[in-house]
Amino acid sequence: MIDFLNKVSLFANLNEQQLNAIAGLCYKKSFKAGTVLFQEKDPGSVFYIVFSGSVKIYTASGGGEEKILSLIRSGDSFGELSLIDGKPRSASAQTLEDSVLIALNAGSFLELLRSNFDICLIIMRELCDRLRDTNQQVFELTFLDARTRVIKSLIKLANKNGIRQGSAIHIRMKLNYDEISQMAGVQKPDLMRVIRDFQDRQILTFQDQDMKLDLAKLRG
Structure with a gap:
């Protein structure tokens, strides 16, 4: 677990003691391909990192038409937004193949943010990147x-x-x-x-x- 977490961009600047603390909060869980991990408007309770496999993040219209927002692969994280603002999930997540995910529950995740400014800063940058991607998608769909x-x-x-x-x-x-x-x-x-x-x-x-x-x- 430590060797993997050390390669995750979210934790790249942390020392061994910090990584050990995080590893103690995490747990691994396996999912079959096609498993819906959470749906849009569900309450947020878990933060995920992909250990192996892949996940799609998407939204769906009232008629069931989907729009894929991003693809998440090994070392990528997702699900943090609703844990930070306390609001329901803004999108759905589903495995594209048999996958193993590392998970932290909401309480552990928020405590991790409180005690590690480096992680807070990295997550802020990640959320900024996603906002830029969303703005680019709006431009592309429009023009x-x-x-x-x-x-x-x-x-x-x-x-x-x-x-x-x-x-x-x-x-x-x-x-x-x-x-x-x-x-x-x-x-x-x-x-x-x-x-x-x-x-x-x-x-x-x-x-x-x-x-x-x-x-x-x-x-x-």
Whole structure:
């Protein structure tokens, strides 16, 4: 646990004694793929860090249409907002694959913030980054056409979750096409038109769950 926590950006500046204290507050829990961890408007009681696997954070309209806000992978944290302001969850969270999460309950999390200014500062920066991302998403949905939104979403997905080899980025896909269209804020037919065009031009290639995005051909 200590070795892992030491690699989590949230705890990167802490000493061994502080990490040991945090490890004593945490517990690991396994979840099957597709498990809803919490839903929008639920009361917040747990803060999570992904140990292995991945999680999607999303909102849903009254008609059930989803919008994916972010993808959370190993070393990333989520669920802190409602613990800080005491309000219901602002979004839902669901595992995309079999996952192991590290959890802290609300009382332990808030005590951690009270006793560690470094962690408070890092969380403030993380929340600022998320606000900037939200502002960027609003801009893209307002001013960019569907094709451009798809391209930007694929590049963002590749940069955050892929492994780069030269001009190509390899990604193990954990999202289906419906989820990618939600993430890009486009209708599925618009997404599929861009995907087919990219496949024809060999910008995108697929093998099982692996996707390769060739940036050189994208720029060409």
